[in-house]
Amino acid sequence: MNYDSRNAGEGEIRHTLEWNQSRLYRGSMNWQEDGRACFTCPEEGLDYLLYSRAEDRSVRLEDFAYLCLKPEVCEEHSMCFQLSFYENPAEEGHQPPAQEPQMRIIFGLLPQVETMVPFDFRILDSQVIFPERTPGRLKMSIFGKPVRLCDIGQIRLQTAPGFEAFHFAADKCFFTDAFPDCSLQKKQLIDELGQWTQKDWEGKLSGREECTRRLRALLEEAETSGDHFPFPDWDEFGGWKGKTFQKTGWFHTERENGRFWLVDPQGNAFLSSGLDCINPGVETRVGPVRDFIGEQAAKGCKEIAEYRPGTIAMSHDKKDFLNFGTENLKAAFGEGWKESWMKIVKHYLLSWGVNTIGNWSNREFIRFARMPYVIPMDAFCEEGFPHTPEAIFRDFPDVFSPAYEESAVRYAKGLEAFAQDPYLIGYFMRNEPAWAFVYGLNIAEEMLANPAQTVSKDVFVERLERRYGEVSAFNEAWGLELDSFEKLKKGIYKAASLSERAAADLQAFSEEMITRYVEIPARELRKVDKNHLNLGMRYAYITDKSLLCGSENFDVFSINSYQITPLEPVEQVSGWLDKPVMVGEFHQGALDKGLTAHGIRGVTTQKERGCAYRYYVEQGLTNPYFLGAHYFQLNDQSCLGRFDGENYQIGLVDVCMQEYADMTQAMRECHEGMYRVAAGEQAAWDRVPEDIEPIHY
Template sequence: MSLSLAGTFCNVPEGIRILTVAEDHFQMETASDGGGAALDISQYAPDIWNGYEYLTADIYHECHDVLVIIFKFQDTDGRAISVHYGVLPHVTTRLCFPLAALNGEKLFLERFPGVLQSVLRGDSFVDRSRIDGLSICTIPSVSARKFEVSGLRLTQSVPDFTYEPKPYVDGLGQLSWKEWQGKTRSAGEMASALHGELAQMRPDADSNGLTSPFGGWKSLRFPATGFFRTEFDGSNWWFVDPDGYALFSAGMDCIGPSSEMQVTGMEHLLPVLPDREGPYKEAWSGHGYSPFIANLIRAFGESWREDWRELTERRLKAWGINTAGNWSDPDFIAGSKLPYVYPMQSFPSTNAVIYRDFPDVFSHEYEEKALEFARQLAAFKEDKRLVGYFMRNEPQWAFVDGLNLTEEMLRSPVPFVSKYRLIAWLEDKYASVGRWNAAWGTSFDSFQDLLDNEKAASGGNEARRNDCTLFNRLMIRRYTEIPARACREADPHHLNLGMRYAWISNEDLLEGCEAFDVFSINCYQLQPDRELIGRISKRLKRPVMIGEYHFGAADAGLPAYGIRAVATQQDRGLAYRYYVEQAAAIPELIGVHYFQLNDQTVLGRFDGENYQIGVVDVCQRPYQAFVEQMKMAHRNMYEVRTGRIDPFTQAPEEIPKTGF
């Protein structure tokens, strides 16, 4: 069913022009500060959304970078969910939104052919039978942009994805239609540069006498325990290495030879790739193809892995990186001298989940899975180079601001063990149904009525909200403490570095986090959030570390710049230095890990991210202006931390992001 667009626009904000509108398409032009236009869908009966499974549309634009286009759905209760799509320039892309996703159970959607990342934001769900608003918009950009939306329709099935072939990357994996300073012209040029750099770096000149064998700072020492630990010296929190030396962890995430490129669904944009067998076999995997590994094979042949490891170890030490961060290559870690962190796998879950990836935490199943989860630490129990472990990364349930898991549980028909525990908790608190009804302003016949999701989801007042909030905290505390306790029993030597929350969407997320040795958060800002870090540390009496941050720039060879962006590579370097030195000046913060070593690929990794955020590009060429400021930041960070010099204050000007 086509959604007629003729005469449907309303609430068009200033800075937006609707250029053409026809029965099945329109063109929109936005000023550089972005915006969007609302579609008036009141002409359609609300129940049409129940009769179809997908909303589809074709998008075309010729902007300078990836277009982030947003479809926002709103229901009559004011709840709203937005889906953010990344759309490449100069090619038509067919979007396909599964309407079932309005239940909010997924954060990242299935990646359809031609599309980059698809991410849900907003409330926990939208009532599909009561949709009364649909808008299409984009985000701010460095310049005005124009795009066309056509073929907007509702369908019962996934549409056909037939695209015209248009090679989008060259044989080295670089963006084919863009020029920039530092673009590699040939495989020979790339090989010559890498061989020359490796030859110059072979002598073991990385030891300057200022650091311990575990990377600690020799100018400050505490009692040694033989493993990494934390220490508060009265002014600052520190990591302490196994020999007792202080460490501020300047880490690098994803140290590995590869950033993979999605192949399935992107075939129309690819050049002829090497065969899956033969010399380039290792560039292929189940997830796709790595132009990074293919280029290393071109440069070094069969010894590519050993040569890459040696080159990368020397680079990281020369740059001042002192920790191998999350998701780094196990082979690299095994042969490296750097301390490292370990990302644990398969965080405990249950067959029935309350919302997204939040399990039924009061079930025995959760306790059993936590014990199983912790057993993976046995292999690391005596490893002195291991700083600690992250239990997980960015829980998806925590992306919804103000989420109340108790309310989500009551909305579900599933008889969770946690729901029975809630009933018992309420019975203990109120003693009788009458007192409970009087408090909640309800007319339940029994506490067991909460097992009926239709009855449980209706009504309520401030007392109900308060009770749901209290039980929400109990569930989050158990979510945290059960696996943390199991990990401590399995490995008493190493630090529990937490869960790397994406942000603190709700203060309830801090429940139970005293079980960690270090609270970790990913902080994509121009500088660390000093107030938040101090507040968390004060509440938990624990130090804080930042597991991810990055900066991209618009002057290189990728059409998306990441979550924080600046204009040039020089500005990227200044942004890095500003971030690290500002971080070193925060007493409660004991480390920052940059995401990531390599650029992402033009056509995106498995989920579609294709950001220019690496220290090296697809041809293994470092962004030298960026590197020089990295080195400066790492030379200064201990002097800043101990108050001998002031942190760098020249923050570069940000440009609008192209993050999804």
């Protein structure tokens, strides 16, 4: 490791890390003519030791604010990188420590563009799960509990497993106390329609004239088609006339011979084939990628918000976005573009057999379509999900504070406008709470580690004082040496590791906190609306059984599941709760069309996407607790990244609203038979798709 004092700008102190073959645990490297290191990442992924406290004794991480890398992906597709932070491993040398890293930071990069990637050490407190983008970088995600710089024993640079060997070149790698130069080379990567310029594929449009012609043809088809589902045994809601239950005028649940069903307002059995994010196009976040957008296209986005060096956040000014999909519609239909879009989309949904408008969909379209729908409640309150001035950990509020109950009352008022609508199936209380992404998380432990003074902490300390009486008895149980209970409020790091009694006390209070987190707003929602279903929290995955606390307030438990089938999480949750389950998100993507990343699930081709859809949904239908799943999403994401940098080929339509026919035909066939599969009258689709390691971040 090289020490360079004030070598990159006045006042800056930098430590440069020289690439070294001896620090490579998995993969290989050589040197290019331009002096950069070129890495070959095997299918199982690269593993390189960037920093070792045992070996790099001259470096004090606490002296620096950033770790900076400058890679360039050599492939035609994006790549996913990972930094792993290990707390003082006992083992020395280059082998990975036996334990899991305390924290993982993953991020994506576009292909063939050299990009400076700074890691702000402030994010090691794990209070932010998705740090704001820096120039050129795609999405970054934080996984794990907080870690202190003084405790870091190793930092390893890794790449995600790939479907083949991947390559990247890397120039600079260094620690610094100043924000680095993140300038990008100008390179047009997206055309005026929003299509990726760096490759061709079947169906790619030649330009504006062809796009307009295609969109107008779609509108003509939509206006001449029937306004109904193509299946004769479906009613107007998309319910199944082959099985009837009590008619209440609202969606509700029934159980027959162990099988759960939704029931539509006409009393017919209903399973939810949903589609999330039904909106005109997807916005591109321009600020971080302006140098990759052509001048003609960039005219649609003015007064771009600029990055402020030295800060974690970038501006969320709406002028920082450009929606190519919307621009294409405006060019084709002028002032009437929104109505034209709605007609085309409703035609698509009916023809595909999609009977539910999913989360984050356009509100005008919901009113226009007159189809069953669900809503994300936190999107219908200006302040979002109930919160408090002081948070416990990430977005987990101070649930014993009166401010939480007051916020819950305001939150529930957002449901008033929907309480009498029979097309509303129900509401999700929120989506993927950031606090719930951490495996083994104990909210009460994080509450004690947080120096903030909260009502929840006061309640917990009072409980402990009543339980133990004397502080000496408490000290003996917890393995501490405090002179008063009040000292607990100043903060204790990793308190659950102190003793078995400490872990038990914290776990019990953590579960009580999560229960309050759910039941207080759920109670207020039920006061506003007794007609519709509470569909739960849409957890990303079950990181700890404590996430089930408060679920007695749900009519349906919801989870987002990106596995090859939803069976494992559905069986897990239903086995614990004996409650029906709905999947809020899943998808599959391929690289044969348009974009440079698959999404969370990857397959080889568009045809295999269709196979994967059928396999996912129909295998799920074999479980009697499964009420349906909502595909994420209608549109492909932006080639250059949406607001957070995701750029996945996951849509049912591309940026010019052309459907992926292999995918949508398979969906139509799936939906036509899904009720008979659920009733046991038809076998489920059983061909396993050609699943491959996906590119996602």
